[in-house]
Amino acid sequence: MNVxxxxxxxxxxxxxxxxxxxxxxxxxxxxxxxxxxxDGGRGGDVVVVGDPHLDTLIEFSYRxxxxxxxxxxxxxxxxxxxxxxxxxxxxxxxxxxxxxxxxEVLVDIVEAGQRFVVAPGGKGGLGNEQFKGPLHQxxxxxxxxxxxxxxxxxxxxxxxxxxxxxxxxxAGKSTLLxxxxxxxxxxxxxxxxxxxxxxxxxxxxxxxxxxxxxxxGLIEGAAQGAGLGHDFxxxxxxxxxxxxxxxxxxxxxxxxxxxxQAIRRELLEFSQELAEKPELVVLNKVDLxxxxxxxxxxxxxxxxxxxxxxxRPPVISGATGQGVPQMLEAAWRLAEKHETKxxxxxxx
Numbered sequence: 001m002n003v004x005x006x007x008x009x010x011x012x013x014x015x016x017x018x019x020x021x022x023x024x025x026x027x028x029x030x031x032x033x034x035x036x037x038x039d040g041g042r043g044g045d046v047v048v049v050g051d052p053h054l055d056t057l058i059e060f061s062y063r064x065x066x067x068x069x070x071x072x073x074x075x076x077x078x079x080x081x082x083x084x085x086x087x088x089x090x091x092x093x094x095x096x097x098x099x100x101x102x103x104e105v106l107v108d109i110v111e112a113g114q115r116f117v118v119a120p121g122g123k124g125g126l127g128n129e130q131f132k133g134p135l136h137q138x139x140x141x142x143x144x145x146x147x148x149x150x151x152x153x154x155x156x157x158x159x160x161x162x163x164x165x166x167x168x169x170x171a172g173k174s175t176l177l178x179x180x181x182x183x184x185x186x187x188x189x190x191x192x193x194x195x196x197x198x199x200x201x202x203x204x205x206x207x208x209x210x211x212x213x214x215x216x217g218l219i220e221g222a223a224q225g226a227g228l229g230h231d232f233x234x235x236x237x238x239x240x241x242x243x244x245x246x247x248x249x250x251x252x253x254x255x256x257x258x259x260x261q262a263i264r265r266e267l268l269e270f271s272q273e274l275a276e277k278p279e280l281v282v283l284n285k286v287d288l289x290x291x292x293x294x295x296x297x298x299x300x301x302x303x304x305x306x307x308x309x310x311x312r313p314p315v316i317s318g319a320t321g322q323g324v325p326q327m328l329e330a331a332w333r334l335a336e337k338h339e340t341k342x343x344x345x346x347x348x
Contacts (some may be wrong), residue, residue, distance in 0.1 A: 006157040008060035009100065015043025015084030017145025018071035020130070024138065031286030035138060037074055037128040040145045041081035043069030043121030043219040048097055051090035052112040055199075057157055068119070071145055074127040081124055089118075094160045094238060110160070118153060122146030161199060161213035162335045164239035166267070168259050171245045172284040174198070176318035177214040180328060195214065210332060213239060234328055237271065240335045241278040243327075247299055248315075249288040256283075256297070257304040278333050280314065281305060282327055287317040 018040025027031030046068050047227045069084030095109045097118060107116035123146045131139035133159070165173040181200030198214040215236060236242060244263065246256050260281065268275035283301065286294055295313075314330050316323035 004337055005058040005061065008057040008064075008155045009063045009155050010048040010060055010088070010089075010155065011150065011203055012059070012065075012087070012119045012153060013067045013150040014046050014119035014121040014148050015068040015086075016070040016123045016148040017041070018073045018081035018084075019144045020125035020127040020142035021074035021076060021079075021081075022128040022140050022142040023076040024128075024140075033072035035128040035140075036076055036078045036130050037142055038081065039127050039130065040074045040124030041083040042072030042124050043071045043145065043148060044086035044091065045117050045121045046087045046119035047115055047117050048089045048095075048107065048109065049092050049116075050093050050095075050109040050112050050114040052093055054090060056092065057095070058154055060155065068121060068148075069150070071122065071124050074124070074142070078127075078129055083124075084121060086121065091155065092157055094158045096156045096158060098154045098156070098238075098297050101295045105154075119149040119151050122148055123193050147347040157276040158238045159199060159213045160238045161211040162240050162332055163210055163211055163212045164236040164242050165214045165328060166236060167245035167264060168247065170251075171247045172318045173214045173245050175318070176245060176284065176324070179321055179324055180210075180316050181212065188220065190259065204328055206333055208332060210328065210335060212243075218269055236267075236277070237274055241280065241331065242267075244281045245284050245329055246281060246301070246313075247285050248283040248294070248301070249285050256301055260301075260305070278334050278337065280327075280331055283313055283315045284318055286315045287320050287322060325348050 002207045020040050021037035023035065023037040025036040027033055031035070046066055048135045066089055068087045071084045072081030073082045090110050092113060093109060097109070097116070098104065099106060104149075106118055107114075109116075125143040125145040128139045128142045165177065165293055167173055177198060177200045180202040200212045200214065202210045202212060204210065244260065246260055248256055250256065250259065251298065283298060291296065298312055298315060307313070314323060314327040316327050318324065
């Protein structure tokens, strides 16, 4: 079973630079050999790199320390100390690395192979050979290597998808994801069947595809940590657009319009930027209503959403597939108008 873990704390430490050597060469055939102390080696770097084969941070549950090797000490006969071996830490695409102590965002891994040095190795010290000159022919001084850099890092994984599916528990998000892609999302007739984000790829033909992220259902108070939504709202920040799935025939007798407004309040409270993302409201479970009842509800919801007279949101049934192709086309057009905003990215 692949467990989804989207936060981790690790400690990294680069290698210390090797000390320079202070040495005077004395041999039978070279009575005036002079200084020949070599420089110290450079300490190893700790580097994070984007790995497209990873989709969770669970590996850091078993290993939380990454230490590079120290540089070797300089030697006589002008021998340079060995450079310390570095450490490479593979991360899933979408990982944001933050310095736990300062709060500084170091790098946002947004593509495969992207590299960033989170802890640079110390430079090696200078041997006394480096200090010799016409006026200073027998130097004894050398310098120590630079110290290691230790950092406590927080890694946060934010899924990169075109469309984020949001809605109340049991709105039908998992069913829809299974209908539009090959994702094996869990489906059940009870709330919170989705306990972690799921990704699915919808193929629209003509070399077009949409990556959907099915997020755990939100409830009122999610922005303060209620339910499951608080931990996963951050994943919506990556998406280009939101598909807000609305159950048109809720079994608990609740009002779809009030349910919509409750989710909108949670999005706004969590992030102003998130609330301003382009949104496509989709009415789901239309197969559970009679034709007459269906039209009345659609008209009322469209009016409550401020849509012009005659306009209506996409109406689908994730269970039967009704209206799903048309909904995908609408989602494609919406996503194409808005490129993903990625912050904090960089390489080093």
